[in-house]
Structure formats: structure tokens, C-alpha cells
Amino acid sequence: xxxxxxxxxxxxxxxxxxxxxCLGAQKKKxxxxxxxxxxxxxxxxxxxxxxQLNAKSQQYIIEQDSNPADYDTRLLTQLSGRGGPDxxxxxxxxxxxxxxxxxxxxxxxxxxxxxxxxxxxxxxxxASLEPFKVKERIYGLPWIEQPVVLYVNRDxxxxxxxxxxxxxxxxxxxxxxxxxxxxxxxxxxxGEKGFNKSAIKQWGFTVNGWPPAQIFVWQSGGDIIAPDFxxxxxxxxxxxxxxKFYADLxxxxxxxxxxxxxxxxxDTMFRNQQVxxxxxxxxxxxxxxxxxxxxxxxxxxxxxxxxSTFADVLGMGINSKTKNPKAAFEALLDLTSAIHxxxxxxxxxxxxxxxxMNKLHPERSQAMQNIINSLAYAQPYRYFENYPxxxxxxxxxxxxxxxNNQGDPEELIxxxxxxxxxKLK
Amino acid sequence: xxxxxQRSINLKSSKKIIGKVLIYIILIMLTVIxxxxxLWMLSTALKSEADVFSWPPDWIPKPVQWNNFVDAxxxxxxxxxxxxxxxxxxxxxxxxxxxxxxxxxxxARFDFPxxxxxFVILLSTMxxxxxxxxxxxxxxxxxxxxxxxxxxxxxxxxxxxxxxYIFLLRQFFMGIPIELDEAAEIDGSSPLQTFxxxxxxxxxxxxxxxxxxxxxxxxxxxLGPLIYLGNKxxxxxxxxxxxxxxxxxxxxKWNYLMAMSTLIALPVVxxxxxxxxxxxxxxxxxxxKD
Numbered sequence: 001x002x003x004x005x006x007x008x009x010x011x012x013x014x015x016x017x018x019x020x021x022c023l024g025a026q027k028k029k030x031x032x033x034x035x036x037x038x039x040x041x042x043x044x045x046x047x048x049x050x051x052q053l054n055a056k057s058q059q060y061i062i063e064q065d066s067n068p069a070d071y072d073t074r075l076l077t078q079l080s081g082r083g084g085p086d087x088x089x090x091x092x093x094x095x096x097x098x099x100x101x102x103x104x105x106x107x108x109x110x111x112x113x114x115x116x117x118x119x120x121x122x123x124x125x126x127a128s129l130e131p132f133k134v135k136e137r138i139y140g141l142p143w144i145e146q147p148v149v150l151y152v153n154r155d156x157x158x159x160x161x162x163x164x165x166x167x168x169x170x171x172x173x174x175x176x177x178x179x180x181x182x183x184x185x186x187x188x189x190x191g192e193k194g195f196n197k198s199a200i201k202q203w204g205f206t207v208n209g210w211p212p213a214q215i216f217v218w219q220s221g222g223d224i225i226a227p228d229f230x231x232x233x234x235x236x237x238x239x240x241x242x243x244k245f246y247a248d249l250x251x252x253x254x255x256x257x258x259x260x261x262x263x264x265x266x267d268t269m270f271r272n273q274q275v276x277x278x279x280x281x282x283x284x285x286x287x288x289x290x291x292x293x294x295x296x297x298x299x300x301x302x303x304x305x306x307x308s309t310f311a312d313v314l315g316m317g318i319n320s321k322t323k324n325p326k327a328a329f330e331a332l333l334d335l336t337s338a339i340h341x342x343x344x345x346x347x348x349x350x351x352x353x354x355x356x357m358n359k360l361h362p363e364r365s366q367a368m369q370n371i372i373n374s375l376a377y378a379q380p381y382r383y384f385e386n387y388p389x390x391x392x393x394x395x396x397x398x399x400x401x402x403x404n405n406q407g408d409p410e411e412l413i414x415x416x417x418x419x420x421x422x423k424l425k
Numbered sequence: 426x427x428x429x430x431q432r433s434i435n436l437k438s439s440k441k442i443i444g445k446v447l448i449y450i451i452l453i454m455l456t457v458i459x460x461x462x463x464l465w466m467l468s469t470a471l472k473s474e475a476d477v478f479s480w481p482p483d484w485i486p487k488p489v490q491w492n493n494f495v496d497a498x499x500x501x502x503x504x505x506x507x508x509x510x511x512x513x514x515x516x517x518x519x520x521x522x523x524x525x526x527x528x529x530x531x532x533a534r535f536d537f538p539x540x541x542x543x544f545v546i547l548l549s550t551m552x553x554x555x556x557x558x559x560x561x562x563x564x565x566x567x568x569x570x571x572x573x574x575x576x577x578x579x580x581x582x583x584x585x586x587x588x589x590y591i592f593l594l595r596q597f598f599m600g601i602p603i604e605l606d607e608a609a610e611i612d613g614s615s616p617l618q619t620f621x622x623x624x625x626x627x628x629x630x631x632x633x634x635x636x637x638x639x640x641x642x643x644x645x646x647x648l649g650p651l652i653y654l655g656n657k658x659x660x661x662x663x664x665x666x667x668x669x670x671x672x673x674x675x676x677x678k679w680n681y682l683m684a685m686s687t688l689i690a691l692p693v694v695x696x697x698x699x700x701x702x703x704x705x706x707x708x709x710x711x712x713x714k715d
Contacts, residue, residue, distance in 0.1 A: 039668055039675045065656045
């Protein structure tokens with residue numbers, strides 16, 4: 001009886017061992033929580049990409065958790081509380097901060113050992129990787145580098161008998177065009193005698209803090225943060241010239257008052273044909289989203305022929321507290337690669353060619369060459385760990401008075417520069 | 426003499442009338458000012474996307490886009506969001522009412538060592554802004570493995586986490602004569618029975634007022650669900666409607682956002698009108714002001 005019982009137990013043990021071995025062999029996919037700030041439409045398109053990746057992958061299932069509501073507050077609270085998503089979208093500004101604090105996973109080694117196309121660091125534009133680098137270690141990957149371009153309303157240009165500028169045009173030409181496109185109720189433009197600047201029905205351009213003043217400072221040959229992060233050289237003659245041009249533009253009749261912009265909506269005024277030229281991100285795709293003939297051209301260059309524009313770089317990072325770093329890394333690479341095919345512009349040299357981009361986005365064929373041209377000289381801000389504090393002073397004490405209170409840049413710069421330099425120490 | 430007296434009376438009454446008219450005019454003007462944002466919200470909710478920023482603005486949209494409500498509702502899973510919201514609101518509200526009433530009853534009617542000290546500590550937590558405790562609280566829930574679920578939003582209510590309401594209910598209990606408790610005790614009632622059958626009916630207005638406030642608090646709560654809820658399946662209405670704000674390259678859908686804002690504001694307004702009588706009575710007793 002005893003022997004029978006021992007034999008029976010032995011059989012059960014063997015069967016259990018075999019079953020557990022077999023089940024273990026079937027690798028379980030791990031769930032990767034992926035947070036983004038995508039809105040309704042963007043989240044839907046992203047989900048289609050994720051569904052395809054999930055179907056292909058043997059390692060992971062990506063669960064999208066998209067919400068544009070207070071994205072940074074949510075993410076920072078969750079990460080500070082040692083929780084949060086495995087993988088997340090991050091702005092360059094935040095990336096610099098989170099990388100420096102070790103909140104984002106150091107992926108340098110994993111990138112070096114991976115053969116995935118998105119892991120080839122040499123293929124990325126250097127400027128796009130900068131926000132994700134700390135002391136030559138890499139903490140994330142960019143999925144978009146969109147240069148600021150100029151969207152122009154061809155219908156309004158034709159109506160005003162103005163030719164759309166192409167290639168090398170400068171500030172003077174820009175002001176001339178903006179003047180001709182600023183029309184009062186009697187039909188006179190801002191360059192004509194008798195123009196009534198208190199009864200304007202159409203403006204040449206618009207500014208409300210966007211586009212950033214940095215663009216004009218760079219075009220003027222100045223800089224906002226020194227390359228070695230030692231100071232904010234905003235008091236150089238070049239930088240002051242850039243700020244002054246920006247301030248003069250805001251206070252000119254060619255740009256609607258800030259109250260008018262607030263009342264009628266910033267980009268809405270361009271969509272409603274009340275503004276003829278609008279600087280926007282290349283990914284805005286406005287030319288396909290408005291009811292008039294719209295084209296994309298390069299932003300004007302500075303008075304000494306310097307071409308420059310702002311590049312908005314957005315990327316993705318892995319939570320350093322993730323329980324599944326390998327699967328999260330694979331998901332990061334697959335997602336980054338897929339988003340490069342989806343968004344304009346991918347920050348990779350191999351993809352940023354006219355042929356490839358026209359294939360990926362045939363509906364943007366008119367705009368593509370100018371977007372690619374812009375990418376060649378586009379640059380992001382110089383981010384560093386303490387950037388949010390620096391940025392707070394820059395916007396509240398310098399830009400806000402310039403934009404909203406007709407502040408004199410020269411006077412403000414003498415006050416604000418020491419404060420900005422202090423934040424760089 | 427009589428004429429002078431009559432004239433003086435007439436003068437007084439016409440002064441009264443003028444005073445009243447003036448007060449009404451001021452009140453009407455204030456009401457209009459208060460209503461403008463609400464009317465703007467309603468007007469935008471009924472506009473097409475292109476007309477949202479039309480200039481000069483149209484208060485009455487042409488044509489009225491009633492379908493905005495339906496389209497906005499269908500764009501995201503708002504039925505699910507509503508279920509989630511009701512789940513959190515009802516459970517949270519009931520839990521708070523029960524837990525806080527019991528705690529307040531304890532402080533009002535029982536003596537135990539360190540009672541005053543504990544009460545002072547409890548009250549001092551009112552001074553802590555929610556944002557200060559946000560991360561430590563998140564860490565606790567994270568360690569309990571309950572992040573991403575409704576638990577942090579509902580279970581916290583069982584901890585009687587509203588010191589202000591506890592304070593008010595305690596004051597309310599203390600205002601009821603102790604003789605009522607003693608009479609009940611003589612009749613053989615236990616402390617629980619006294620609480621349920623003698624004291625609770627006395628504090629109905631306060632309970633109703635606090636009920637309305639907690640309902641409003643949970644219904645409008647944004648930061649809690651934002652931090653704790655893990656994915657779209659669990660979102661509440663407030664979080665869901667933020668999808669209409671768009672993204673980096675996606676323009677906000679203001680008309681949809683306003684349509685959903687109108688719908689979200691509606692239950693609180695309706696609840697206020699239904700519970701108005703008790704609510705004002707409760708406020709008069711307790712002195713609660715939002």
C-alpha cells in the first residue's frame with residue numbers, strides 16, 4: 001500500500017515538473033505601460049501603430065495611456081512616487097532634467113549592442129540627441145525633430161499681388177511682405193499713405209510669444225545660452241538686435257495686438273484668413289488642414305545672412321524603475337522607428353531625404369523640400385538640468401514684458417541677464 | 426400736520442422702493458456677470474469648430490450645432506467615463522459621510538485619553554495643501570500595489586480624511602443636548618442605537634450639506650484621478666474631456682470641450698436645486714461656505 005502511494009506521488013511529481021517546464025517554455029509577454037500626451041486623433045493613430053507592434057512582438061504588449069491633461073504634473077508625480085509608466089513621451093526640456101536626475105534609464109550600452117535600425121546613433125541628427133545626453137551617456141531617443149517653418153496663405157498673397165518669397169530672403173524682405181499683407185478696412189496696406197492702423201482687417205504676421213524670440217536672436221548672430229553653459233549672452237549687440245526686431249514686430253501694425261490674438265485665437269486667425277503668414281512646426285501640416293491655398297516656405301534669414309530656426313525635439317524614455325528594462329527597450333526601439341515613419345520630420349539622416357519623405361507623406365510634397373532645407377539649420381534650445389528655473393525667469397521677466405507690455409528689450413536685458421547667469425552657475 | 430406725516434411716510438416708502446430697485450439692479454448686473462462664462466460655455470458648445478473664434482462673436486450660433494453633444498460623447502468612451510465617475514463619486518461620498526460622522530460622534534460624545542491632542546492633530550492636517558501630501562500619498566498607495574485602480578480614490582474616503590467636515594459634524598453633535606443621549610440610555614439604548622436613531626436624525630441638514638459638498642468634490646476632482654488612474658478604461662469624465670485639448674500638432678476642439686463641460690456642470694447644478702432647501706439650512710447651521 002505504502003509502495004503504491006509513493007509511486008502515485010512520484011508520478012504526480014514528474015507530471016507536475018513536466019507541465020511546469022512546458023508552460024515555462026511558452027514565454028509570457030510582459031506588459032509595458034506607455035504614457036503619452038496624445039489627444040483624441042493622435043491617440044487613435046498611435047493605437048494603430050501599437051496594435052501592429054504588439055501583434056509582431058514576442059516580448060511585450062504595449063498598453064497606451066494617453067492623456068494631454070497636465071501631462072508633466074502627472075508624469076513627474078508618478079515618477080517621484082517611484083511608480084509611473086515603463087515608457088513615456090518626454091519633451092526635450094524635461095528629458096534633460098530627468099536624464100540628469102537618473103529618472104530615465106541609461107540606454108547607452110543597450111543601444112551599442114542592438115542591431116535595430118532605431119539604435120543606430122550615428123544616423124540621428126546630433127542636435128536631436130543632445131537633450132537626451134548627459135556626459136556622453138544616452139537616456140532616451142528622439143522621435144521627432146520638427147523645424148519651425150513659415151505657412152503662407154497663397155490666396156491672400158495673390159490678392160495683394162505679392163509673390164511668395166523663396167529661398168534666401170531676409171528680415172527686410174519679410175517686413176516688406178508683411179506690410180503689403182496688412183490691410184485696413186478701406187483696402188489700403190500698411191505701406192500706403194492713409195493706412196488706418198486702428199481699423200485693420202488683415203494682418204501680415206502674428207506673434208504671441210510664439211514663434212520664440214530665440215529664432216531672431218540666432219538669425220542675428222547672437223545666442224541665448226552659451227555653448228559651454230557658462231552664461232546667457234543676451235546682452236551682445238547681435239542678441240539685442242534680434243530681441244529688438246522681435247519687439248518692434250510685435251508693436252507694429254503688421255501684428256495683431258495681444259488682446260486681439262487672445263479674443264480671436266492665435267492660429268485660428270491664420271485659419272480664418274485674418275493673418276497671412278504664420279510660423280508653425282513642420283508637423284502642424286496646416287497646408288492640408290485649411291480651406292485656402294496654403295504653402296510652406298523657409299523662415300527668413302537674418303540681416304547678415306544667417307539662417308536659423310527652432311527645432312522642437314520630442315522623444316521617449318524608459319523609467320529607470322521599470323521591472324522589465326529589456327522589453328521596455330525593445331518597445332522603445334520599435335515605437336521610435338514606427339513613429340519616425342509617421343511624423344514629420346524624423347530626426348534620422350537616412351529618412352530625412354526628399355525621396356523617402358515624399359514616399360511616406362505624399363500629401364506634403366509641396367512642403368517637403370522646404371522642411372528638409374529648414375532641418376539643416378534648425379536647432380533646439382540648449383537644455384540643462386536647471387533649465388526649467390532658467391526658463392521661468394526668461395519668460396516671466398524678459399519675454400512677458402516684451403510681448404504683453406511693450407517692454408524695451410535693452411532695458412530689460414540689463415536687469416534679467418544677471419538672474420539668468422545665476423541659474424547657469 | 427397729518428399731511429406732513431403722510432408726506433413723510435410717502436417719502437420713506439418711495440425711498441424704500443428706490444433702495445430696493447437699486448439693490449435689484451445691482452443684483453441683476455452681478456447675476457449677468459456671473460452667468461456670462463456659463464452662457465459663453467453653452468454658446469461655444471453649440472458652435473461649429475470654425476465658428477468658435479468667429480469675430481464679432483455670435484452669442485446665438487447659426488446654425489445651432491446640437492449634434493456637438495452627441496459627437497463629443499461618441500468621440501471618446503464617455504459612457505464608460507460616466508460609469509467610472511459615478512462609481513467613484515457615489516462610493517466616495519457614502520464612505521466619507523459614514524466615516525466622518527462616526528469619527529465626529531466619537532469626538533463629541535466620548536472621553537478617551539489624548540482626545541484633545543488627537544483632535545488638534547486632526548485639525549492641523551487641514552493646513553496641509555493637497556499638493557504637499559500628493560507624492561507621499563502616492564508612494565503609500567504604490568507600496569500597497571493599488572496604483573492604476575479606483576482604490577486610492579475610494580478607500581481614502583473610508584479613512585475619514587475630511588477634517589473640516591469632522592470638525593463641523595462634531596460641533597453639530599455638541600449642539601444637541603446630552604440629555605437626549607441620557608434619556609435614550611435610560612430607555613435601554615446602546616451608544617450605537619443612540620447614534621443611529623437619536624442623533625443622526627437631528628443632523629440631517631448638516632449631512633445633506635456635507636453630502637452635496639463631497640459629491641461636488643468627487644465629481645469635480647481632477648488631480649486625484651489624473652495621478653492614480655492607469656488607463657483610458659478607468660478615466661473619469663473630467664480626465665476624459667481633456668482629450669479635446671488636442672496635442673502638440675493637434676488643434677483643441679473647443680466646441681466639444683465646452684459641450685462636455687456643460688454636461689459635467691449639469692448634475693451639480695441640478696443637485697443644488699433639488700437639495701437647495703436642506704442645503705441652505707445646513708449651511709446656516711454649519712457655516713460651510715465653498
